[in-house]
Amino acid sequence: MQEHKNTAVESEPAGFPWKQVIGLILSLALTFLALWIAVGLSLPVHVTLTLIVGLAVIQALIQLFMFMHVLEGTDTSHQILGLIFGIFVAFAMVAGTLWIMYFTL
Template sequence: MSAKSQGFPWNLLVGFILSIALTLLAVFVAIYTDFSNHVILWVLGVLAIFQAIIQLFMFMHVTEGKEGIINVINMVNSIILALIIVFGSIWVLTSGHASLH
């Protein structure tokens, strides 16, 4: 065993505490604020993205190993492709480019 694996897993503890804090913040925003539904959904979406990033890096160890940076590059490329598909589809369907002449 390496010296790193014998110590206390601080990164897991920090990730757990951050995940709990983000969850409690989301509950607070959803229940106890006077924001409009639109703002609440945006705040919850942003908090969900932060929590997903924490989960990937703290618990799933995406950057570890020989292929760590390749995993991160593949995830970024996948996210960009998904965003292009979703927002491109919304743009085409709402701007009238698909006319039936």
């Protein structure tokens, strides 16, 4: 315990972990909402797909901000830029592939 006595302060106050519990409830609610939209409703396929992908993106953002503390650090610009670049390449890969292959499917 000696070696970190003078370093960082305890940063989370005691008490009920509201942020984490709300994150969990939102994740579960969005998961069941997506299931209900896909299985329970009979919307046109493209409407269903748009809605469930939108819900997945919201859920990813919940993980990112409520559990992964993406905005923390002494200089967050590097990790945010790296992440945005990763998301951009992932999106270009998936959307680009589907767009090109759409003509042959």
